[in-house]
Amino acid sequence: MHDSVFSFGEISPRLTEQEQYKRLIDDQAAKQSVPLAHLADRLVIGRPRLHKVIRKNLALKDDLRDRLFEALGIDCVRAKFCVAFLHDHTVYDDPDVFLVCEGLKGFYCEIISRRRGEIQVALRPPIIHEALGRAYELLLSHQERVMENDRALQA
Numbered sequence: 001m002h003d004s005v006f007s008f009g010e011i012s013p014r015l016t017e018q019e020q021y022k023r024l025i026d027d028q029a030a031k032q033s034v035p036l037a038h039l040a041d042r043l044v045i046g047r048p049r050l051h052k053v054i055r056k057n058l059a060l061k062d063d064l065r066d067r068l069f070e071a072l073g074i075d076c077v078r079a080k081f082c083v084a085f086l087h088d089h090t091v092y093d094d095p096d097v098f099l100v101c102e103g104l105k106g107f108y109c110e111i112i113s114r115r116r117g118e119i120q121v122a123l124r125p126p127i128i129h130e131a132l133g134r135a136y137e138l139l140l141s142h143q144e145r146v147m148e149n150d151r152a153l154q155a
Helices: 017-031 036-043 047-055 062-072 076-085 095-115 125-141 143-154
Strands: none
Touching (some): 017 036, 017 047, 017 062, 017 076, 036 062, 062 076, 125 143
């Protein structure tokens, strides 16, 4: 295998999806000031077990991952996008990633609607692109007002 012409310095080994999810959970717990011990108590699992899962080599099973996501309010679609597609759990809180993932969720809902027969018209790519472009323009034009309202609600 040849090195990429864009590679500079040492290439760090890529973390597994399992490790990425563990780090995302650990990061989000820290950002929310929720110690793993309190999280374990909330989920009614042993404190040492959760510590070994998140910070050591014990496997993070899907059902536990999903329970941890729910307890911490982690969006599973955004987490999967960051880990599986971007291979970078650290971008979970990036506003651009949030926007893309919300768009993907909307797109998925449209696919489901289409499969149920609720949408009868064949949507062509230019129509979809135009609709998305208009939606993003509208969102950006009202972004400051949304941010002001958000700040007012948090105050």
